[in-house]
Amino acid sequence: MSARVAVIGGGQNCEHEVSLASAAAVADALATAGYAVVRLTIDTDGGWRIGSGCPVDLADAVRELRTCDVVVPAVHGPRGEDGTLAALCDVAGVRYVGSGVRAGALAMDKWATKLIAADIGIATAPGVLLTAATAAAYRWTHPVVVKPVAAGSSQGVALVTSPDDLAPALDAAFALDDRVLVEDVVTGREIDLAVLGRPDGSREVAPSLEIVVDGLFDYTTKYGGAADLRIPAALTDPERKALEDAAVAMFDALGCGGVARVDFFLTAEGPVLNEVNTMPGFTEQSQVPKMFAAAGLSYPRLLDLLVRDVTRF
Template identity: 75%
Template structure:
């Protein structure tokens, strides 16, 4: 069955270019599956553009959306992944791939996600929430990671190993968000778990992925080619079971739908949650497609499945 699919890329945030890459990959893969793709792009200034690159008003974008059977909001970060585009699709009454408004908003907020994790018994790194007003009162005592509460692709994230590094790290994070999370450094293996929710409450968990990098998995490591992905990660059965259980628990506690990537540090004491991505990077070379490919589900087949699940679910 040929399906008319709107794919929304870009966005008004620091992940604009990453989102464009995801949207382009998704569009090509869906076309290869025989679907009709209708691209929509949001520029960094909030301007919408149609498939021909023409500037259109929001009302026109909604009209285009309403001609499609399903939408794929491939916008990472604020004003996209945080539930904003899910809300637009809800109001336009257009079915869409991925999590709804509530799950997107909560998962995008790293501090709130920590509180949810703790409430269901999943460990998180000890941390503090700071604002521009309170940041000056924070005293460095040990190595910490400083990050914006609601940003992605590791933008504004810094490892602070010496006292003099704290002030510029806080400034970098506060440039992207008015709230900042300061967390103690967790020593452990970086393991990603991808969870796909399917109709009927089924949860499909892909083979785990381990990230290996010299230093911190920051923006340069993510997109500069200096990191190594191992799929499946070399884990014991007990480690895999613990990570899977924690990932599904977070997926359900947040109320996620479609695909989500749940990132952990695997320590000697067990999994420690890092973050949850309800719209993770989605080119063919991104973590989640690699994880499902390791289970025999190709990039195109995965996207086809996600689109059909929305229509049939």
């Protein structure tokens, strides 16, 4: 009998539409592969829906999840990727694909990620953490990148090249989070790595991806198709090893599971960590599936592998 897989999409954050796209693609691929797929959606107001039906309360959604063998929580950003859905599945006693509560929470928190990276010797951009109480005292002195501490898809991210641009950038970031990270601009190539953790403790790193873009890799560029994504990135063997070692080190230090995307700037001094995504975009055209496809692991096979690693079917 086919495994019954719940795929959750949507969510209560600025990545709602991106999560819907990921969940739909994942559900379609798993259904084609022969799994019995249950589609659940979290609306922007926090309500749940099963399939295309009417809203249900959380208790009904949990009862539906408990009829499934495994859950794929394809919800990016806060109240999803940040460990929230992993916690729900843990409490409900349902197995799930991907990182657990701790890894999801730490990776979503860009400030915590920076602290962990520093502790294991991985460089990050110099930065400061601001709150509503401390932001007024911050003074712009050089170009910086302003971003919410816990958000994704480059939402609320701005490159600030003059003091007049600082206040609007902070306002946009604070609209999405109560903490904001202000980082120095890093000059380097944007290189992403995808790490797959297997049940036996082994780690597989897909061919690297380079993002070539004119300016900031913002939400519009990311989803508008303007970026040039090159797989594999043109790297020397020492560059590739340094990036792969750093990606696996971050995966393990955070305690990630399943697949995570680890994003770097490659500078003259070596890799500089940008961020870690424990639930990256997951349509067939998203970065992580493209990277594994370049290694010969197709999108349906990657999803099947992730489900089987959890269910052991």
